[in-house]
Amino acid sequence: MNPGLARTGGLLLLLMTTAMSKASALDLNALWDFGNPALSEQRLRAALVDARGDEALILQTQIARSHGLRRDFEAARTLLATLEPQLAGAGPEARVRHALELGRSYSSAAHAPATQTDAARTLARAAYQRALAEARAARLDGLAVDTLHMLAFVDRAPADQLRWGREALALAEASEQPDARRxxxxxxxxxxxxxxxxxxxxxxxxxxxxxxxxxxxxxxxxxxxxxxxxxxxxxxxxxxxxxxxxxxxxxxxxxxxxxxxxxxxxxxxxxxxxxxxxxxxxxxxxxxxxxxx
CATH class of the missing domain: 1.25.40.10 (Tetratricopeptide repeat domain)
Structure with a gap:
């Protein structure tokens, strides 16, 4: 047995949370500390006080993400559900981030294997595919790459993970957008x-x-x-x-x-x-x- 094998799971969570997309004019990276989701929520809520429109929506999707990183997936989905009536009038980035975080609430590195039922994976896949279609249409390459790499948590067979990883890498390498290339x-x-x-x-x-x-x-x-x-x-x-x-x-x-x-x-x-x-x-x-x- 590889004595360092335990590192792989933790690294996967670390690397997948810290390679963050920055399509928004909001400096979300400055608000996030992925090692401390509770602190991140405090920062996001402070920024939310003066935010309006799409920026307010985007900040709330990130608050939902902070719940997910603490494995409170129900809280994440409850918050995202309150945002749904606003999505019809929102811009593409807000819609992409909403769908992406909804997918993460069903399937992510933070989920225990026992939670990954066929029903959960179906809901996650639908949300991720919606996020991917919106991101591609709006040329939000970083968010599209993020979504592609999340699909590797829905399809966990190594061959599927390799396929999703290579598709994400091809997009990242072809893009001129820094938030995709990173x-x-x-x-x-x-x-x-x-x-x-x-x-x-x-x-x-x-x-x-x-x-x-x-x-x-x-x-x-x-x-x-x-x-x-x-x-x-x-x-x-x-x-x-x-x-x-x-x-x-x-x-x-x-x-x-x-x-x-x-x-x-x-x-x-x-x-x-x-x-x-x-x-x-x-x-x-x-x-x-x-x-x-």
Missing amino acids: WRATLHHNIGIALRELGRPEEALAAFRLALALREQAGETARARIAQWMVANQLRLLGRADEALALQLALEQANAAAGVPDPYVFEELAALYRARGETARADHYARLQQAGS
Whole structure:
């Protein structure tokens, strides 16, 4: 078993929530802290006080999203239902965001597998397809990419996730809109995970390397470290232990310099040293991993 496998689910939620579209004149990114949905709701409600028209609608869709990230999906749907009478007179972005958040209330990274019934997935798919059609028609490329990547939560078979990921990536790469292109690293990451689950490890490694290169080009230091971890983890799974060890040791140093030791790095180092028969070092990193978990 891959000892870093637990990281994948958390990373998926992190990466899929932080690659946010910015089609609106509202600076939604400034209001969002995806690690703290309650604080985000407070900021969104403060902005809502002076908002009118579509801006007020958009802010309320984001408040609904904050409920979803806290797994209060009923609250999200209740709020979205109150907005429905206003949608007929709203602009395309408000309508897209409403449909997108409605879809997220039925199927997302925050949903437990047991909740993903056929009925829930059908409702999610209908909302996402509506959001996608509106976004494409209005050339809201970032929101279209967001919606495409969300369809991978409705169709969870790795082959389907790969298909949706590649469709989203094709749109992101063809677009000239920054809010679409900023999705590329996240999409390469997701494609890599799907390829790994499909038993295509070399292709997965290539996808993870592309994600890393994009993070480095964008100067996203913290996310680049996560992307480097994915590359190193995949190298270990491919049996390329020396390369994996060099990358994980470099990550250990970088994380220490940044003051953010990563237990997942320690977990990988423990596995790598144990495979080499270096029990003392493996035990050392296992203790560090347990202390940081």
